[in-house]
Amino acid sequence: MTSSYKVKFWEIRINTRAQGEGKKPRIVSHTVRWTVGPCEKSATFKTKGLAESFLSDLRQAAKKGEPFDLESGLPASMTKAKEVRTWYAFAVDYVHAWWPHAAAKSREGMTDALTSVTLVLTKEHPGRPDDEVLRRALRHFAFLPVERRPALTQEVTAALRWLEAASLPLTALEDAKHARAALEALALLLDGKAAATSTYRRKRAVFHHALEYAVEREELSANPLHRVKLRRTKPGGEVDRRSVVNPRQARQLLTAVTYVGRSRGPMMMAMFAAMYFGGLRPGEAAGLREEDCHLPEKGWGLLTLARTRPESSKRYTDSGETHDERGLKHREEKETRPVPIPPELVAILRDHIKTHGVAEDGRLFRTASGKAFSGSTVSKVWKEARGYAFPPEAVASPLAARPYDLRHAAVSLWLNAGVHAPEAAERAGHGVDVMLRVYAKCIEGQREMANRRILEALAV
Known part of the structure; x- marks a missing residue:
């Protein structure tokens, strides 16, 4: 242990955090500072009392003539008492x-x-x-x-x-x-x-x-x-409205998907449709089972979402596969989420089940061997479908660049159609505040409405 008897102590520093304009900064901790030889050392404590007690211990050790370790900054008695892990x-x-x-x-x-x-x-x-x-x-x-x-x-x-x-x-x-x-x-x-x-x-x-x-x-x-104050701009988190497709473009994409490959595209089309017409997350679509679907011959249907199958590396999943089965995001393990679906999606899902069947566990969307589609395969099919559905300038744009953008388009459509925010949030599995913040730029007509109301007020 390299040590020194040359020790100097400084005043305890108070660390604060800004509370907002006009508010007094909040004290978050207290820092004891000292030097051992040429090395500056510090230790931070939540309360002033702890900091003063620690500084007192250091001063007492220095008065007793104890050597201080250059690396840890602690006196010999405290170094022995405390095993420091790397x-x-x-x-x-x-x-x-x-x-x-x-x-x-x-x-x-x-x-x-x-x-x-x-x-x-x-x-x-x-x-x-x-x-x-x-x-x-x-x-x-x-x-x-x-x-x-x-x-x-x-x-x-x-x-x-x-x-x-x-x-x-x-x-x-x-x-x-x-x-x-x-x-x-x-x-x-x-x-x-x-x-x-x-x-x-x-x-x-x-x-x-x-x-x-x-x-x-x-x-x-x-x-x-x-x-430590490392300031980064707070993320807005809003959806880029340029990525949101309208219903006509969404249907063009779904049709284009069926032209990709001999079987991959046709077997995925209904999955993409569920993400657009039902606002499902990719993992929720991957976990959708036949028993979760109420698909009447006429009228609206209902999806009762119960499980999700997010994709990750096999190193991190409990199952050892790329997809783990879990409860819904932001919900208790066994909590479900009802999602009403329009007749168009009902017909697509009924046709999918009739044509392609379901997996042994009832999942609607899977490969010929029964496994969930990998993220890379889904991305390849989507990329090729965009090339079929859009002109070159649209392909180069953010328009529906990712399959997830179908979900964004769904929620944007609901809000622009006048669906009340709590109902739209319930269907999407969002909190109302988060949904309004994320989709704020995708809600059309708000500026014109605001301008009209301002003119009406000015005319009084």
């Missing part, structure tokens, strides 16, 4: 603790975010493998439960040994420069370009939750992110 060891433990409670997509996002952070929370150490090798070692081995890990290779073994030796202590995050470096890594893509604001916020949420877990385990005194 960030890498903590991250592995965090993934294992939260894995059983997360959906496949959440697991994938969790490992992706923690991998980005782990690669920057390292010190200079000889023999650093390529970043791509380190990512593979983390995502395909270390950040998986033991029973899911593949056989170790020499390359992965060397990468993990390097990480164990080079990873910074978890407490290093109490130094703002390391917390900021981690956030800046989350704000970039692998090619060095800035990530979308929504992507950054999603990854930051994972990192924040991991640090809250460290506070809960008493391995950190407070969440270091409360002190």
